[in-house]
Amino acid sequence: MLCFIYRCNLKQDMYIYLAEEDNFENVPKEIYDTLGIVEFSMELEITPETKLAREEIATVLSNLKQHGFHIQLSSNESVEDIMARIAEKNNKKQIKTST
Secondary structure (H helix, E strand, O other): OEEEEEEEEOOOEEEEOOOOOOOOOOOOOHOOOOOOOEEEEEEEEEEOOOOOOOOOOHHHHHHHHHEEEOEOOOOOHHHHHHHHHHHHHHHHHHHHHOO
8 A cells, every 4th residue: 555654843753644645634623733734754655564663554554544544643642642632722712712
C-alpha cells in the first residue's frame, strides 16, 4: 500500500500518514486542528513486512484502510492527551457561547 507521510509542526516527531496524497478529508476537524502546519515528508510503499522505527505496521495499515489516516505521536504524548486537549478546547467554546 502506498502512503503519504506529512510532518506536523506543532509537536516534534509527530507525523500523519495518509492513504491518499493531500487528502485530509477523513481526518476529523478536531484532530486536524491539533496538527498545526503539515509539510509533506515522503511517499512510502508499506506492506505487512515493512519495518517502521516507531510504529507497528499492522496498526498503521489497519488505520489507513479503515480511516484513511494514521497519526504517529511524539514520544511524550498519547492519544488520550490529544483527546483531552480537544475536549478542553470544545468545553471552552461551549462556555463562551452560553454566556
